[in-house]
Amino acid sequence: MNNQSVIDKTDEQEKKGLSFKFDLQAYTLIIALVLIALLFGIMTGGEFLSSRNLSNLSAQMAVISVISIGMTFIIVAGHIDLSVGSLVGLTGGIAAILQVWHGWSTFAVIVAAVAIGALFGVWQGWWVAYRAVPAFIVTLGGMLIFRGILIGLSKGQTIAPLNDSFKYIGNSYLPHVIGYGLAFLSVALLIFGTIRNRANRDSMGLMIQSWVIDYGKVSVYSLFILLATYMLNRYYGIPTPILIVVFLAIIFVFISNKTSFGRYIYAIGGNAEAAALSGINIKRNTLWVFIIMGGLAGLAGVLLTSRLNAATVNAGNMYELDAIAACVIGGTSLMGGRGKIIGTLIGALIMASIDNGMSMMNVETFWQYIVKGLILILAVWIDIANKK
Amino acid sequence: MNNQSVIDKTDEQEKKGLSFKFDLQAYTLIIALVLIALLFGIMTGGEFLSSRNLSNLSAQMAVISVISIGMTFIIVAGHIDLSVGSLVGLTGGIAAILQVWHGWSTFAVIVAAVAIGALFGVWQGWWVAYRAVPAFIVTLGGMLIFRGILIGLSKGQTIAPLNDSFKYIGNSYLPHVIGYGLAFLSVALLIFGTIRNRANRDSMGLMIQSWVIDYGKVSVYSLFILLATYMLNRYYGIPTPILIVVFLAIIFVFISNKTSFGRYIYAIGGNAEAAALSGINIKRNTLWVFIIMGGLAGLAGVLLTSRLNAATVNAGNMYELDAIAACVIGGTSLMGGRGKIIGTLIGALIMASIDNGMSMMNVETFWQYIVKGLILILAVWIDIANKK
Amino acid sequence: MKGITKEFPGVLALDNVSISVRKGEIHALCGENGAGKSTLMKILSGVYAHNEYSGKIVINGENVEFKSIKESQDAGVSIIYQELALVEDMTIAENLFLSHDLIRKKIINWNKIYAEAKKWLQYIGLDLDPQTRVGDLTVGKQQLIEITKALTQKTEILILDEPTAALTESDVEVLMNLLNELREKGVTCIYISHKLNEVMSLADTVTILRDGKTISSDPIEQLNEDKIITKMVGRELTELFPYEARPISTENVLEVKAYTTTDNSGSKVSDNVSFSLKKGEIVGISGLMGAGRTELFMSLFGKFDGKRDGSVIVDGEDVNIKSPAEAIQKGIAYVSEDRKRFGLVFGMNITQNTTLAALNKVMKVNLIDAALELRRTMDLTEKMMLKAPSLEARVEQLSGGNQQKVVLSKWLLTNPKILILDEPTRGIDVGAKYEIYKIINELAAQGVGIVIISSELPEVLGMSDRILVMAEGRITGEFSRDEATQEKIMLCATGGDNLEQSVGNR
Amino acid sequence: ACGQDAGTDVDNQEDKVEASDDTDEKEFKIGLSIPDLTLERWQHDRDHFVQTAEELGATVLVQSANSDEANQLSQIQNMISQGIDALVIIAINSDALIPAVEQAKAEGIPVLAYDRLINNVEIDAYVSFDNIKVGEMQAEGVLAEKSSGKFFMLGGSPTDFTAKLVREGQMNIVQPLVDSGEIEVIGDQWAKNWDASEAMAIIENTLTVNKDDIDAIVASNDSTAGGAIQALAGQGLAGKVAVSGQDADLAAVQRIVEGTQSMTVYKPIKELAVQSANAAVALAKGEKVEGDGSINNGVMDVPFLKLDIVLVNADNVIETVIKDGFHTYDDVYKNVPEDERPPRP
Numbered sequence A, B: 001m002n003n004q005s006v007i008d009k010t011d012e013q014e015k016k017g018l019s020f021k022f023d024l025q026a027y028t029l030i031i032a033l034v035l036i037a038l039l040f041g042i043m044t045g046g047e048f049l050s051s052r053n054l055s056n057l058s059a060q061m062a063v064i065s066v067i068s069i070g071m072t073f074i075i076v077a078g079h080i081d082l083s084v085g086s087l088v089g090l091t092g093g094i095a096a097i098l099q100v101w102h103g104w105s106t107f108a109v110i111v112a113a114v115a116i117g118a119l120f121g122v123w124q125g126w127w128v129a130y131r132a133v134p135a136f137i138v139t140l141g142g143m144l145i146f147r148g149i150l151i152g153l154s155k156g157q158t159i160a161p162l163n164d165s166f167k168y169i170g171n172s173y174l175p176h177v178i179g180y181g182l183a184f185l186s187v188a189l190l191i192f193g194t195i196r197n198r199a200n201r202d203s204m205g206l207m208i209q210s211w212v213i214d215y216g217k218v219s220v221y222s223l224f225i226l227l228a229t230y231m232l233n234r235y236y237g238i239p240t241p242i243l244i245v246v247f248l249a250i251i252f253v254f255i256s257n258k259t260s261f262g263r264y265i266y267a268i269g270g271n272a273e274a275a276a277l278s279g280i281n282i283k284r285n286t287l288w289v290f291i292i293m294g295g296l297a298g299l300a301g302v303l304l305t306s307r308l309n310a311a312t313v314n315a316g317n318m319y320e321l322d323a324i325a326a327c328v329i330g331g332t333s334l335m336g337g338r339g340k341i342i343g344t345l346i347g348a349l350i351m352a353s354i355d356n357g358m359s360m361m362n363v364e365t366f367w368q369y370i371v372k373g374l375i376l377i378l379a380v381w382i383d384i385a386n387k388k
Numbered sequence C: 001m002k003g004i005t006k007e008f009p010g011v012l013a014l015d016n017v018s019i020s021v022r023k024g025e026i027h028a029l030c031g032e033n034g035a036g037k038s039t040l041m042k043i044l045s046g047v048y049a050h051n052e053y054s055g056k057i058v059i060n061g062e063n064v065e066f067k068s069i070k071e072s073q074d075a076g077v078s079i080i081y082q083e084l085a086l087v088e089d090m091t092i093a094e095n096l097f098l099s100h101d102l103i104r105k106k107i108i109n110w111n112k113i114y115a116e117a118k119k120w121l122q123y124i125g126l127d128l129d130p131q132t133r134v135g136d137l138t139v140g141k142q143q144l145i146e147i148t149k150a151l152t153q154k155t156e157i158l159i160l161d162e163p164t165a166a167l168t169e170s171d172v173e174v175l176m177n178l179l180n181e182l183r184e185k186g187v188t189c190i191y192i193s194h195k196l197n198e199v200m201s202l203a204d205t206v207t208i209l210r211d212g213k214t215i216s217s218d219p220i221e222q223l224n225e226d227k228i229i230t231k232m233v234g235r236e237l238t239e240l241f242p243y244e245a246r247p248i249s250t251e252n253v254l255e256v257k258a259y260t261t262t263d264n265s266g267s268k269v270s271d272n273v274s275f276s277l278k279k280g281e282i283v284g285i286s287g288l289m290g291a292g293r294t295e296l297f298m299s300l301f302g303k304f305d306g307k308r309d310g311s312v313i314v315d316g317e318d319v320n321i322k323s324p325a326e327a328i329q330k331g332i333a334y335v336s337e338d339r340k341r342f343g344l345v346f347g348m349n350i351t352q353n354t355t356l357a358a359l360n361k362v363m364k365v366n367l368i369d370a371a372l373e374l375r376r377t378m379d380l381t382e383k384m385m386l387k388a389p390s391l392e393a394r395v396e397q398l399s400g401g402n403q404q405k406v407v408l409s410k411w412l413l414t415n416p417k418i419l420i421l422d423e424p425t426r427g428i429d430v431g432a433k434y435e436i437y438k439i440i441n442e443l444a445a446q447g448v449g450i451v452i453i454s455s456e457l458p459e460v461l462g463m464s465d466r467i468l469v470m471a472e473g474r475i476t477g478e479f480s481r482d483e484a485t486q487e488k489i490m491l492c493a494t495g496g497d498n499l500e501q502s503v504g505n506r
Numbered sequence D: 001a002c003g004q005d006a007g008t009d010v011d012n013q014e015d016k017v018e019a020s021d022d023t024d025e026k027e028f029k030i031g032l033s034i035p036d037l038t039l040e041r042w043q044h045d046r047d048h049f050v051q052t053a054e055e056l057g058a059t060v061l062v063q064s065a066n067s068d069e070a071n072q073l074s075q076i077q078n079m080i081s082q083g084i085d086a087l088v089i090i091a092i093n094s095d096a097l098i099p100a101v102e103q104a105k106a107e108g109i110p111v112l113a114y115d116r117l118i119n120n121v122e123i124d125a126y127v128s129f130d131n132i133k134v135g136e137m138q139a140e141g142v143l144a145e146k147s148s149g150k151f152f153m154l155g156g157s158p159t160d161f162t163a164k165l166v167r168e169g170q171m172n173i174v175q176p177l178v179d180s181g182e183i184e185v186i187g188d189q190w191a192k193n194w195d196a197s198e199a200m201a202i203i204e205n206t207l208t209v210n211k212d213d214i215d216a217i218v219a220s221n222d223s224t225a226g227g228a229i230q231a232l233a234g235q236g237l238a239g240k241v242a243v244s245g246q247d248a249d250l251a252a253v254q255r256i257v258e259g260t261q262s263m264t265v266y267k268p269i270k271e272l273a274v275q276s277a278n279a280a281v282a283l284a285k286g287e288k289v290e291g292d293g294s295i296n297n298g299v300m301d302v303p304f305l306k307l308d309i310v311l312v313n314a315d316n317v318i319e320t321v322i323k324d325g326f327h328t329y330d331d332v333y334k335n336v337p338e339d340e341r342p343p344r345p
């Protein structure tokens, strides 16, 4: 009894210490983001922070965000995927070909793109998992192969325009009422979840955090959700692409925290041998990571084609680098075993903000390259320096 | 005494087993190369193996080879460099600007390019070694920064033509006599070196390999050197660029085997903690690896500009991927600690052969992408499957 | 060393510790896991630079402030780390001389290094080619290389941090002789070990640390094992092996018959092995380093690449286990001897490591329940008396002994019917050992069949109901608890051929 | 002497030329080096060229260099070693091909510059449109719709030299009007890789900064124009802002007839290809090519077969691209309701 309470006490103290430390890490990133936003806000006379630009920005970051989510899993599992950009281009191209040339319905086309992406994921995952060829090589090969297939299939043509229903995926907004509805729903779920979690911990005899902290967090998150919804609703509403991203993010955060598959990925990336000896099927799980990445690339392809209302031969070129950068900025370790979806999304937002802000400021092209390169290094450095 | 001889016996057995195993690995690669060469030879009606094409091929692979040598060190040390292509472009551009716009002499221009490359190596190495920012991010930043500087400096213009003396670096041939002279000299050195090594080992009481094996090897190498020289001399002679590559290869093989710096790189990449506990200065050595990479990129920039007799804004674009692929095909592990310069050069040759062979066969572009991607995967897979 | 204080984020590892070592003596440093022994030695060897701790170091009357490992090396301090610090991809020779002047030279003369390496290997009694890759050696041999590496330095002060954890008795003896030789040559040694018999036979002085504080420093004459233990643990520990005789069921939980494994190169790894394990029985497996014990049980656990023959019966059911997942499903748990490589996922926290092999035990409707996960982990780790800042701390922040407890917890959570423990107390302090033995007893009493593979004879003798001896992949002896003696076991372990008969006859 | 095969092709070449005097049946091999295949137009160029050349009895080796100058040089070397009789180059970069051409010349192979001039080295002919002219036409096309106001300059790939030339042409027309105050240039950005999605983001951001107050976008090709128009559509501005282009990609011509893009520059690629093929075969036969004029490339006056570029807008689609067979009527008007289409030609 006595013993029990001792552990609980240290547990509590540490828990606090830990969550504070964790938050500090997350905060560094968020602080970097806020600084960047403020900087561009000032430089553009506030335009950067206008409802309209926030709406643009969120649509602009959507494609990269979708693949970054998959890339987080890939990197956490200890691999890398250089073929994503090509696969986005290829699946987007196939989607356009099926609709524009063959008259498929939008729904069928989306299913096809995701399925084809997943199929190529199987191909790559098989080589990596069952043939032990380094992912770097398999996906470097994939980068060439997928681009080649796209050039062959499309004969180099730009394929456009797509049906209206297809176009809407990347270019529509959620009606204001529904937007607010969703926002309030998420706030409600957040509160409900916290209450349940506290009750659950209590019933198991575990320490419960002071309600100030727990509900303080809930309040901050709720405020953010409502504010974001309000800002976007001041313009046309929540853009469909970012809604898709948020939806995916929730699913994948859930997968990574709540399912054995998610946990296994971290174990595999952290120490494959120990994972294998713990009864984890390394090959099958690795294969699935690549299948998921492929499926997400398919979805991203659909989004990109829809946004442009056209598919081009070099669509998606080099997107993998942006996606990997988003992961690393967000704290994912290229050694595997460590990384968070939310961090990655903040990373993607930072990258998109840099591009967006500089283009708003009309900075000369060569300066854009240089500044983006520097900010990339600095952002990661600040994060690292702070973790120490 | 008795004890001694027992040890020697196991020693000898092990040695044989070991060297046989090593050779098998090297052979896999060489066999892959030979197969590729034969395949293309047949498909092009022998053209692929003509003196003339071998000469072209060796000139074509030179730039990638130079940076691949540096990349081997980078990867062995446990890092990666995505900025190499941009740095090749930038240093090549600066070289052209200094000569064409400012009239610098060829010699001064070469020194400047290498020095500037090394300087940017210091910049990147400093972030990686002393600021612990992952090389992936630092060099992804560098990729943008260097390209940006190049666009800015050159104002987007192509800078050409250069002085004749500059042009010769990438476009001249060694007179036949000198070529043969060098070939015989290397054969002589090889024989002399082997004799000395055997005498040396003997005097230290170490096992000596059967002379059949030792001199067999020498004979095979000598034959290869002489045959290559003969083939190239049947055309215009040994191309200067490949001579530079051979020269660099010798220096860097020497560095990696015979100097503490070389061994430290392997130790750092193999187990940084153990290296640190052994008193190795990780930071300083890492910095130097990047400086060397920068200097080699400068040299590659000179070679490329000379070969094109012009510097362009997108010169060197994506060369890093070719260089990394050459390393990995050649057996360098992306986890660090493992890799050989010679393997890398064979890897570079395989890559260049694929490009050259398919272009000789006039394969349609999109097929070239697909086939190259497939061969990449297969080549590495064969290597891996064989190592098991 | 005077008034040394060292703080890690959240942990005060050393609190005003002082220790003085006389020239030419062997000075033992004892203490529980996490007492701060390794940390103190890392300070002495410059791993933590002089601005990262407070306190003073005086060597030969001179105040020193090491800014790097190299500086301490140059001052004649060399250290054998608790965790192996070898580069697996490099050869023995390279590892031996990595920090040696021979390699620091401008141009390396490899033949000279090989010759030198061979001399050293012979000196320490290792029959190995200096050009062998270190990664191809067993942990035990690697440990010997690590020791040799320190010896090659021009050493005045030699620090050995648990050098014998992975060594078998015979190798320990080699090392003891070596250290005695060094003492005669005037080299000062600081020796850290949890094996108190070694300490007693070797040391001149013993300093004891507890919770980062110096408890005492006495000449060996004034000490005995019990006294040391009492000082270390802070309470009295009467018996080392809390063996309890229990009624053992007659039911076999595991039966292995004519089991032979052949690896991919065609050589036999396990050779015609037959044995059985009863419910609630504790079987000890003894043998020399490389006897094939680890490989036998790893392959029974489903981790093996080559061909297998013979039959394995678990709980009455003929099984063909091809992967660890299947083994776990059949109720087998295997605690590896190499926890860093096979046991723990660094980067994950204690809780996540504990539940990794039995996630289904903390799931509700197929989803991980964080609260349940924490509860289960807490229950287990409390029982083990795990010392950790929190259950959400990363495992790499724990001391070795506590890491081992996490691995044990992980396997206990799978609720095994058969628990295989490969060197379960390697590197663990006496107090913790005692706790682990108690847990083993408890499990046996609950009917779990337990296999203890151990190179420490006293452990095998003290804890087992029955003892099997292995040599060269075969079982060469079998003894009941009462018949077994050190001598009999060693005989079977070294040249058991003639004894095989007697086993067969039984 | 001892088994050297350097320069033997030169002898062969001479033999061939002699042989061709006797028989017209001789098969010529022509090498065609293309910069990349990620732009729609190069595929048309290739198809027309190959077709014509084959009709003339030649075989064509085609290689595409993935936008990498060094790669183009290698591919040209490889074609030379396959014994081609004439070399046709669409340069990635006009200034970065001197060694390639010199090598061809050393082998006695005539060189024709296709679409883009090759500078500072002797070549045999140049067949092209004028890229500076393209830029000028774009600016003029936009000005025809919006003669003053706020203009945005949307450049092509910052690492593509042609993009520079096009911009030069645009500024030839725009700059005087800026100086006279009729036009305000509100921004100048370049789309990496001529990438449509880059262009789209750029225009989205510009619209935000300028609160949709924009009159014209001088876009440098159809791919970037497509992205720009997609961004305009997001604000309901498609069709209200003048947008230029070039290449007469199908998608662009469709946009023109739908009213969202103002114009594109049609370079009669078929004619370019046919003329080039004719010239190449002539060169292969050892004949000289006379141009309509000549153009100086730094070292010589190159015979220049100059082709006219055509401004395509909603009014002349039928007489230009459709009449030429570059696109079909049905394709172009696919998205226009039947009753709103002009009469079928």
Ligand SMILES: Nc1ncnc2c1ncn2[C@@H]1O[C@H](COP(=O)(O)OP(=O)(O)OP(=O)(O)O)[C@@H](O)[C@H]1O
Residues within 6 Å of the ligand: C008, C009, C011, C012, C013, C031, C032, C033, C034, C035, C036, C037, C038, C039, C040, C082, C397, C398, C399, C400, C401, C402, C427, C429
């Ligand atoms: N790098 C580190 N970061 C945080 N805490 C650490 C670190 N290294 C050691 N500690 C903590 O410092 C304390 C002392 O650890 P140390 O390794 O010195 O113990 P030890 O006496 O050597 O134990 P063992 O017998 O298990 O090896 C422990 O509480 C440990 O958790």
Ligand SMILES: Nc1ncnc2c1ncn2[C@@H]1O[C@H](COP(=O)(O)OP(=O)(O)OP(=O)(O)O)[C@@H](O)[C@H]1O
Residues within 6 Å of the ligand: C135, C136, C137, C138, C139, C140, C287, C288, C289, C290, C291, C292, C293, C294, C295, C296, C337, C455
């Ligand atoms: N990684 C390895 N590479 C090569 N040989 C190995 C390796 N691991 C083990 N061996 C060899 O396999 C045989 C059996 O070793 P195993 O580890 O099973 O023995 P053990 O009885 O468990 O000894 P230990 O006390 O070292 O754990 C030995 O001959 C050993 O040398």
Ligand SMILES: O[C@@H]1[C@@H](O)[C@H](O)OC[C@H]1O
Residues within 6 Å of the ligand: D039, D041, D156, D160, D162, D163, D194, D220, D221, D222, D246, D247
């Ligand atoms: O036709 C254009 C071409 O000339 C240029 O080089 O690249 C872009 C194209 O649109």
Ligand SMILES: [Mg+2]
Residues within 6 Å of the ligand: C037, C038, C039, C082, C161, C400
């Ligand atoms: Mg310790």
Ligand SMILES: [Mg+2]
Residues within 6 Å of the ligand: C293, C294, C295, C337, C422
């Ligand atoms: Mg073992």
